Amino acid sequence: MxxxxxxxxxxxxxxxxxxxxxxxxxxxxxxxxxxxxxxxxxxxxxxxxxxxxxxxxxxxxxxxxxxxxxxxxxxxxxxxxxxxxxxxxxxxxxxxxxxxxxxxxxxxxxxxxxxxxxxxxxxxxxxxxxxxxxxxxxxxxxxxxxxxxxxxxxxxxxxxxxxxxxxxxxxxxxxxxxxxxxxxxxxxxxxxxxxxxxxxxxMQPAVQEANKAPTPLFSPIISASSSSAYQAASITSTVRLTLSREQLAASWQTWYQQQQKTWGTHIRVKARLSNMQACYHLQAVGAEYQLDVLPLEKSSPLSSMQRIEVIAVAAKEDIQNALTLWAQELGILDEA
Structure with a gap:
């Protein structure tokens, strides 16, 4: 070669x-x-x-x-x-x-x-x-x-x-x-x-420009400092779900709606979960959420990997605690 x-x-x-x-x-x-x-x-x-x-x-x-x-x-x-x-x-x-x-x-x-x-x-x-x-x-x-x-x-x-x-x-x-x-x-x-x-x-060349501060485009609804309030937390496990797709969807929707009431709409959730039947991709941002189903044979070799990620305008400890409680409800936490 x-x-x-x-x-x-x-x-x-x-x-x-x-x-x-x-x-x-x-x-x-x-x-x-x-x-x-x-x-x-x-x-x-x-x-x-x-x-x-x-x-x-x-x-x-x-x-x-x-x-x-x-x-x-x-x-x-x-x-x-x-x-x-x-x-x-x-x-x-x-x-x-x-x-x-x-x-x-x-x-x-x-x-x-x-x-x-x-x-x-x-x-x-x-x-x-x-x-x-x-x-x-x-x-x-x-x-x-x-x-x-x-x-x-x-x-x-x-x-x-x-x-x-x-x-x-x-x-x-x-x-x-x-x-x-x-x-x-x-x-x-x-x-x-x-x-x-x-x-x-x-396929076009990138335009070179001077390194300058962003220019405000019009009047704000979010404060300019709000980006610093974003925090993230995640959980990774190898314990498969025992819930069905329907049970997972109901649990996720209930949990997500609860967090929106607590943290507001500035929240994004991504998750990859699987049971013995399928692999599930869960994604949510603001008021939008979806659940996609992949047959196990089409998922990656890491099919037993369970991972949930949350980014929100909230204290990191609060995000992690809420995420841990949901993982416990799903039954995917690794045994200590």
């Missing part, structure tokens, strides 16, 4: 606020992978235990030439870049990929990540192409002066308005007006549902 140099590898950065559909977009891109290419996927997780790679591996064919790696525990930039660079460098050496995809945490500083990937350390190794930021037109006023979200959309080379299947007519009007008001009319904005993005949208 010929030696493949690590030079000018096409690289794509996907960003967007929590729950906007980044992982769905990443899966859609992976499904467009040319069979002759080797891809490396790096996922930056805010929570201490990675979740997205586990969920994606369940849905990617086991013979696909895709290698996943994670950087858990916070935004890469807030971690002084070191864990991110270590994970990226290791992934590049191990896979020598034809293409790199990076999913940033929903609380990431996209502009800083963009500068890192185009800086001197990676200038000859990576070829950063169009940075894609996903938005939800229904949330435009909600995140009005949220500095992370503003930075994400301003650093983007193209925007993707996801979840159009649940938009109302006014959401499309608000999206167009927002682009004009925010000075983003020159950025392509693609309308999709279920994260169905196209790889071709990312």
């Amino acid at each position: 010929a030696y493949k140099p690590l030079a000018h590898i096409p690289t794509h950065l996907i960003s967007g606020i929590l729950g906007v559909g980044k992982s769905s977009a990443l899966l859609a891109l992976i499904q467009q992978q040319p069979p002759e290419e080797v891809w490396a996927v790096l996922i930056n997780e805010f929570a201490p235990a990675g979740m997205d790679a586990l969920l994606l591996q369940d849905q990617v064919p086991q013979d696909a030439k895709v290698t996943f790696a994670e950087v858990a525990g916070g935004c890469a930039c807030c971690l002084a870049n070191l864990p991110f660079k270590v994970a990226l460098n290791r992934l590049l050496r191990q896979t020598r990929p034809d293409r790199v995809l990076i999913e940033a945490t929903g609380l990431s500083h996209t502009r800083e990540l963009k500068h890192l990937l185009t800086g001197p350390e990676y200038a000859q190794v990576l070829d950063l192409q169009s940075v894609m930021t996903l938005v939800d037109a229904r949330q435009l006023t909600q995140y009005a002066q949220h500095p992370l979200w503003i930075g994400q959309v301003q650093a983007a080379d193209c925007l993707v308005a996801n979840k159009t299947d649940v938009y109302q007519a006014e959401d499309y009007q608000n999206l167009q007006a927002w682009q004009m008001r925010a000075g983003l009319a020159d950025k392509p904005c693609y309308l999709v549902s279920q994260g169905r993005v196209h790889l071709q949208w990312l």
Whole structure:
């Protein structure tokens, strides 16, 4: 096999606020992978235990030439870049990929990540192409002066308005007006549902820009400091569920609604659970939640892995306690 140099590898950065559909977009891109290419996927997780790679591996064919790696525990930039660079460098050496995809945490500083990937350390190794930021037109006023979200959309080379299947007519009007008001009319904005993005949208070079503070777009509904209030907790176990799908769905909906009453709508939950019949993917953000069922033979070799991850505007101890109580109800906690 010929030696493949690590030079000018096409690289794509996907960003967007929590729950906007980044992982769905990443899966859609992976499904467009040319069979002759080797891809490396790096996922930056805010929570201490990675979740997205586990969920994606369940849905990617086991013979696909895709290698996943994670950087858990916070935004890469807030971690002084070191864990991110270590994970990226290791992934590049191990896979020598034809293409790199990076999913940033929903609380990431996209502009800083963009500068890192185009800086001197990676200038000859990576070829950063169009940075894609996903938005939800229904949330435009909600995140009005949220500095992370503003930075994400301003650093983007193209925007993707996801979840159009649940938009109302006014959401499309608000999206167009927002682009004009925010000075983003020159950025392509693609309308999709279920994260169905196209790889071709990312094939242009990333636009270089000065490192500047995000500019407020319009009057806030969330305070600019609210991002610092987000905390995360997770539970990992190897004890399978004994509940049926119906029992799991009822337990999850009751628990999630209780937490919304306690913590408000700024909450995101992801879980991967399995019994002897199937593997279940649970995802919720705000008022939206879904449960997907995968046959065990289509799930990853880690089919007995149970993991739940919660990110919310609440004290970390409170999140962990609520999560532990639910895991006890589900019967998945490992025996001490």
